[in-house]
Amino acid sequence: xxxxxxxxxxxxxxxxxxxxxxxxxxxxxxxxxxxxxxxxxxxxxxxxxxxxxxxxxxxxxxxxxxxxxxx
Numbered sequence: 001x002x003x004x005x006x007x008x009x010x011x012x013x014x015x016x017x018x019x020x021x022x023x024x025x026x027x028x029x030x031x032x033x034x035x036x037x038x039x040x041x042x043x044x045x046x047x048x049x050x051x052x053x054x055x056x057x058x059x060x061x062x063x064x065x066x067x068x069x070x071x
Contacts, residue, residue, distance in 0.1 A: 016028070
């Protein structure tokens, strides 16, 4: 019972729709700004990714999964 993977265009549309905002411009602007700020913080060594980052990312994924299942 293997399901077919979601095509990349549909997956990209799902990601854009999940960003809270009303217009496509503000949605993509928020994503680009967040990505740029993260890249700048890492490149300027303001933030150093370590094992705690991995634990936090895992926890956030797990919490999102639990929230989705409970709905």
